[in-house]
Amino acid sequence: MLDFGQKMNLANQNTDNIHMKLDLTKLPIAKGASFDSHIDEHNARCLANTRVELRRQIAEWAEDRNGKPIFWLKGVAGTGKSTIARSVAQSFAGQHQLAASFFFKRGEGERGNAIRFFTTIVADLIARVPGLISGIRKALDADPGISERVLKDQFEKLILHPLSAGSLTSFNALDECEQEEDIRVILQLLARTKDIKPVSLRILVTSRPELPIRLGFKQMSDGTYQDLILHEVPKRTIEHDIRLFIEHELRQIREQRSLSQNWPKRDQIQALVELAVPLFIFAVTACRYIADRRDNPTKHLEIILQYRSTTHVSQLDRTYLPILSQLFNDEDEAYKQRRTNEFQDIVGSIVVLESPLSILSLAHLLQISKEDIKCRLDSLHSVLSIPDSEDLPVRLLHLSFRDFLIDAQKKGKSPFWVDERETHKRLASKCLELLSSPEGLQQDMCRLLNPGTLRNEIDKRTIAICLSPELQYACCYWAHHLERSGCHVYEESSIYLFLQRYFLYWLEAMSLIREAYKCIHIINRLQTLTG
Numbered sequence: 076m077l078d079f080g081q082k083m084n085l086a087n088q089n090t091d092n093i094h095m096k097l098d099l100t101k102l103p104i105a106k107g108a109s110f111d112s113h114i115d116e117h118n119a120r121c122l123a124n125t126r127v128e129l130r131r132q133i134a135e136w137a138e139d140r141n142g143k144p145i146f147w148l149k150g151v152a153g154t155g156k157s158t159i160a161r162s163v164a165q166s167f168a169g170q171h172q173l174a175a176s177f178f179f180k181r182g183e184g185e186r187g188n189a190i191r192f193f194t195t196i197v198a199d200l201i202a203r204v205p206g207l208i209s210g211i212r213k214a215l216d217a218d219p220g221i222s223e224r225v226l227k228d229q230f231e232k233l234i235l236h237p238l239s240a241g242s243l244t245s246f247n248a249l250d251e252c253e254q255e256e257d258i259r260v261i262l263q264l265l266a267r268t269k270d271i272k273p274v275s276l277r278i279l280v281t282s283r284p285e286l287p288i289r290l291g292f293k294q295m296s297d298g299t300y301q302d303l304i305l306h307e308v309p310k311r312t313i314e315h316d317i318r319l320f321i322e323h324e325l326r327q328i329r330e331q332r333s334l335s336q337n338w339p340k341r342d343q344i345q346a347l348v349e350l351a352v353p354l355f356i357f358a359v360t361a362c363r364y365i366a367d368r369r370d371n372p373t374k375h376l377e378i379i380l381q382y383r384s385t386t387h388v389s390q391l392d393r394t395y396l397p398i399l400s401q402l403f404n405d406e407d408e409a410y411k412q413r414r415t416n417e418f419q420d421i422v423g424s425i426v427v428l429e430s431p432l433s434i435l436s437l438a439h440l441l442q443i444s445k446e447d448i449k450c451r452l453d454s455l456h457s458v459l460s461i462p463d464s465e466d467l468p469v470r471l472l473h474l475s476f477r478d479f480l481i482d483a484q485k486k487g488k489s490p491f492w493v494d495e496r497e498t499h500k501r502l503a504s505k506c507l508e509l510l511s512s513p514e515g516l517q518q519d520m521c522r523l524l525n526p527g528t529l530r531n532e533i534d535k536r537t538i539a540i541c542l543s544p545e546l547q548y549a550c551c552y553w554a555h556h557l558e559r560s561g562c563h564v565y566e567e568s569s570i571y572l573f574l575q576r577y578f579l580y581w582l583e584a585m586s587l588i589r590e591a592y593k594c595i596h597i598i599n600r601l602q603t604l605t606g
Contacts, residue, residue, distance in 0.1 A: 102215070103222055103589075104195040105185035110164035110176040110245060114183075114470075119359060121162040122323055125316040126155070129308065133163055136301065137172075137243050137277045143301045144269040144276055147292060149284040150305025152475040153356030153394070156281040159305075160247040163279060167243040174276075175199035175244045179251040181474055184430035189257035193229040194222045196244070200234075210237030223592050226257065230264040238271050249282040251474060262291030266299050306353055313353045320355070321347055324362035328372055339376055346380050350393055356473050357394045363472075364398055364457035391479045398457055399491050414451075415490045417443075421451045423493040424502060425459065426477040429552045431468035434461075436545035440505050466544075500560035506553035507573055509546060516550075516580035520587060530586060538587050550584045554597045557604065564604045574601075 107114035121130065136146050150156050157178065167173040175196045180186040200207055214221060214232040221232055246265075252258050268276045282288050284304070292300060321344060329338050351358040365375045378401070382393045402418065403411050424441060425431075434452075438445040445465060452461050452469065460470040471477060485492035510516050519526075521533055521541045542550075557570065564570045585591045 102194045102198050103191055104198045105177070105191035107183065108177045108179075108186050108191075108195050109199060110161050110178060110247075111168070112178075115161075115178065118161060119158045120165060121158055122316075122320055125319050126159055126162070128312065129159065129303070129305075130163060130166070132303065133279065134166075137167070137279075140275050142277075143298055145265060145278045145280060145295075145300035147300050147302040148279065148281045148305060149288075149302060150281075151283060152478060153354035153391070153473070154305045155355035156283075156305060157247055158355065160245055160279065160281045164243070164245040167245075173243050173245070174203055176246070178247040179249060181251040181253060182426070182428055182431065182471060182477070187251060187429070188253050189226060189261060191222075192252075192257075192261065193226060193233055197233045200237075207237050226260050227264060230267075235267065235271065238268075238276065243277050243279060245279045245281075247281045248474075249280055249288055250285050255287040258287045259291045259294075262288070263294070266295045269299055308353075310352065314348060317351050317353075317355060317358050318344070318348045321351070321358050321362060324358075324366070328362070328366045331366075332372055334372070338373070343376060343380060346383055347376075350379070350383060354390050354394065356475050357390060360394050360398070360457055360473070367456055369453070369456070391475055391482075395458065395476060395479045398455070401454060403490070411490075417447065417451050418491065419493065419498070420501075421448055422455070422459075423480070423498045425469055426471060426480055426493060427495060427498045427502065427556075428548075429555055430548060431470045432545060432548060433468050434465045436466075436543065436548065437469070439543070440502075440509055440545040440549065442505070442508075496559065496561055499556045500562060503553055503556035503560055503562070506549035506556060507569065509549045510553065510577060510581070511573060514543075515546060516577045516584055518580060518583075520580070520584055530589075533587065542584060542588060546584075547588050550581060550588065551590055551593065554601055558600055562604070564601060 106112075133146060133148075136142050148156060148159065160176075160178070164173055164176045176199065177192060177195055178186070185191045197211060201211060211233060214237065218224070218228075218232065221229060224232075249258060249261070252261070265278055265280070268278060292302070325339055325344065328334070329336075347358070347361060351361065361379050364379065365372045367375065375397075379397045382388065382397060388396065403414060420441060420443060421437070424437065432440065434445050434448050437443070437448055441448075449465075452459060455461070458472055458476045460472055462469070480491055480493040481495045482492070486494070521537050523533065557564075562570075582591070582594060585594055
């Protein structure tokens with residue numbers, strides 16, 4: 076966060092600076108990473124009178140000019156880190172004290188890595204602190220390719236130097252950044268913000284307490300950060316907040332569905348609270364499942380409460396098994412096996428995708444009818460965000476659903492277990508099939524006829540028509556899925572033959588969709604798979 080007295084002075088120093096032209100195309104960003112992005116518009120914020128002490132603690136830390144610059148809020152999956160971070164960011168934005176935010180999210184393209192981390196932060200800074208435009212423009216003019224430089228150079232030239240010339244900056248779910256080395260570098264660079272003068276920058280970081288992040292914080296000097304372990308907040312406090320949330324949600328369901336005033340019973344609410352503590356994600360998912368208009372809320376509540384007596388299952392099992400177990404009710408073995416295979420093909424692909432795809436794009440990529448996909452997803456609205464429109468992306472509502480499905484301990488025990496490596500292998504194959512098809516890669520993808528046409532001269536709508544979302548996905552991620560599958564590239568393999576025939580067409584397509592900068596990295600990764 077920046078000191079906003081100073082920030083307003085910066086903004087008012089020269090009104091011309093506010094209107095100074097800045098070529099934002101030099102600042103490619105990770106779409107949807109800001110706390111207030113449309114993509115996450117319906118994600119929860121803290122209810123009134125919940126997380127009160129925790130939010131007060133964060134506010135006091137942020138306002139303490141002599142305090143430590145970084146606050147690390149850590150907690151296991153499902154304890155509410157993202158909701159807290161989003162609520163804190165919203166609160167500080169309302170007070171004009173938020174400089175920037177970045178919400179990592181695995182499986183959401185560039186939100187799942189650090190490639191666009193600092194450039195996205197800078198774009199946020201420019202929007203909220205116009206006085207910084209001059210310094211950032213100088214950095215871009217001096218090095219137009221700064222967005223492709225190593226993270227250290229991006230940080231120093233785009234953030235450290237312009238700011239040295241506060242407010243809260245919020246980085247959520249750092250553990251969802253896929254490259255462990257990038258996590259370490261980001262933490263090393265953020266630690267340097269304590270030396271920025273004269274501004275008072277405060278950085279809120281949330282994550283799971285995973286090893287790369289713990290090591291990154293451990294390497295920081297004393298006085299750089301303070302931390303709070305979310306799952307060690309007193310149980311009474313967590314239970315109070317979860318109860319308020321559940322009562323609020325069930326009250327809305329009762330009113331919307333015109334249920335009797337004594338629904339649900341007090342002992343049912345208490346049982347639901349006991350099942351949920353300490354995982355807010357259980358409460359959120361359970362209430363979403365009960366609210367599903369496709370079925371009777373009383374029936375769904377009873378299904379969830381059946382798991383009270385199952386002491387041998389984990390809390391994630393209690394969260395997701397009531398929903399998934401309904402997929403195979405009253406079916407013969409042959410039909411059940413078919414449904415299991417469809418679940419693996421469709422839901423397994425969704426949780427492993429590197430960037431979300433729509434039902435239409437999934438149908439074309441997986442070669443499964445859109446009707447079958449819609450049927451298989453129809454009962455999963457409480458764990459997946461499934462838009463009414465067939466051409467909008469299907470998204471995970473929470474990463475813990477992916478954790479539940481790919482848990483290696485479920486191998487051979489659960490029909491819902493997703494073999495991550497096999498799914499990557501299947502997706503790599505589907506990507507290559509699509510790229511090699513008549514609708515796939517070809518010379519002059521946009522049928523321009525003039526080989527000298529500059530990319531910037533090509534209308535974006537033309538590119539969108541000629542390169543469908545699933546084709547763009549296949550271009551960007553076929554090698555990623557191949558690498559994650561553990562397969563190798565050798566002479567006469569289908570991959571080798573694909574590269575022989577389509578390599579130049581692939582480069583052209585990557586350039587058209589402004590992803591050419593990834594090609595060298597992809598080629599280097601492919602070289603490690605040869606042999």
